Amino acid sequence: AQSVAQPEDQVNVxxxxxxxxxxxxxxxxxxxxxxxxxxxxxxxxxxxKYITGDNLVKGSYGFEAEFNKSQTSFHLKKxxxxxxxxxxxxxxxxxxxxNTPLVFGKGTRLSVIA
Amino acid sequence: xxxxxxTPKHLITxxxxxxxxxxxxxxxxxxxxxxxxxxxxxxxxxxxxYNGEERAKGNILERFSAQQFPDLHSELNLxxxxxxxxxxxxxxxxxxxxGGSFTGELFFGEGSRLTVL
Numbered sequence: 001a002q003s004v005a006q007p008e009d010q011v012n013v014x015x016x017x018x019x020x021x022x023x024x025x026x027x028x029x030x031x032x033x034x035x036x037x038x039x040x041x042x043x044x045x046x047x048x049k050y051i052t053g054d055n056l057v058k059g060s061y062g063f064e065a066e067f068n069k070s071q072t073s074f075h076l077k078k079x080x081x082x083x084x085x086x087x088x089x090x091x092x093x094x095x096x097x098x099n100t101p102l103v104f105g106k107g108t109r110l111s112v113i114a
Numbered sequence: 115x116x117x118x119x120x121t122p123k124h125l126i127t128x129x130x131x132x133x134x135x136x137x138x139x140x141x142x143x144x145x146x147x148x149x150x151x152x153x154x155x156x157x158x159x160x161x162x163x164y165n166g167e168e169r170a171k172g173n174i175l176e177r178f179s180a181q182q183f184p185d186l187h188s189e190l191n192l193x194x195x196x197x198x199x200x201x202x203x204x205x206x207x208x209x210x211x212x213g214g215s216f217t218g219e220l221f222f223g224e225g226s227r228l229t230v231l
Contacts, residue, residue, distance in 0.1 A: 034219060043116060043204060043222035044157075090157060101147060101170050102220060106156030 002027040004093050004105035012111045013081045021076040021108045023091030033074040034092040034102065035065055044090060050074060061085070081112045117141065120205050120223035128231055132193040135226045139186055139207030145169070146188040147208075147220060148180055152201040163188055164210075195230045202227050 003026045013019045025031055032051055036044040048059025055067040065076045074091060088109050092102040117140035127133055139146050148160040150173075159172035163182035174180075177195075182188040192199060206220035 036222075041224070043118070043224045044206075044220075045116070045222070046219035049219060101159050101162050101172065103159065104149075104157040 002031075002093050002095050002100065002103045004091050004103055006089075006091055006105035006108045008108050009106075010109045010111065012113060015083055015112050015114050016080050019076075019078050019081040019085070019110065019112070021089050021091075021110060023074045023076065023105060024072050025074060025091070025093040026072065027093055027095045028097075030096050031074075032094045032096060033065070033067060034094075035059065035063070035074075035076050036090045036092060036104075038088040038090065038107070040087075047076070047089075081110075083112045083114050086110055086112045116221040116223065118205060118207050118221050118223035120203075120226050122226055123224065124227050124229075126229045126231065127195060129195055129197060131195050131230075132191065133195065133228065135190040135192070135203050135205075135228075137188045137190070137205030137207075137223060139188070139205070140221050143207035143209050143221070144186060145208045145210060146182055146186070147206040148174075148188070148190050149204040149206065150201045151204060151225070157204075160190070192228070195228075197230050200228055200230045 005024045034049045035047040038044045050057045050067045058064045088107045090107045091105040119138040121136045144165045147162045150158045160174040161180050162170040166182050177193050180190045202225045204225045206222045
């Protein structure tokens with residue numbers, strides 16, 4: 001069975017500082033990995049995905065994520081945080097084999113303080 | 115705007131009642147997914163439909179059922195409601211079903227917030 005762990009419920013960072021939101025995953029084969037963001041009273045929005053190739057994936061709004069197979073991690077990063085980045089972030093994984101929907105982590109609330 | 119429409123946005127009802135949540139996917143998307151978001155369980159996959167047929171089932175209770183109609187809209191029916199069913203229910207859509215070589219993202223609606231009193 002596939003699963004995702006986001007070890008931090010809350011991450012606080014000062015505006016202008018780099019941010020990292022952690023994610024580790026477990027799948028039986030090679031994963032497809034995704035990050036989504038949820039703003040208050042809104043649905044989830046796609047940020048970026050890892051399918052294959054370069055381990056560093058760039059996405060929307062200046063976010064990037066690094067796939068690390070040996071550590072089964074896919075941490076979300078941004079070099080300089082903005083107050084507007086404050087939101088709930090979800091990591092998701094899917095096994096490449098079979099008909100398996102996306103499995104989401106429980107989410108990490110990012111708070112960027114001015 | 116993701117293009118996925120969910121109604122109603124808010125719903126308050128009593129225990130034991132039945133409700134229906136509706137989802138219209140993005141134009142052209144054949145696959146619909148239902149997720150439940152609660153504070154303690156996070157985002158849980160409930161069920162997936164592709165072009166009218168059930169494709170995958172997750173942690174969906176027997177009191178819940180869903181279907182996808184010929185016009186591709188989907189409905190999630192929740193019956194014998196309990197306090198613990200209070201949650202935000204999301205619908206998402208994609209062009210193809212999430213299986214095999216599908217690498218695309220899901221497009222989510224803004225959710226239906228169900229409160230059971």
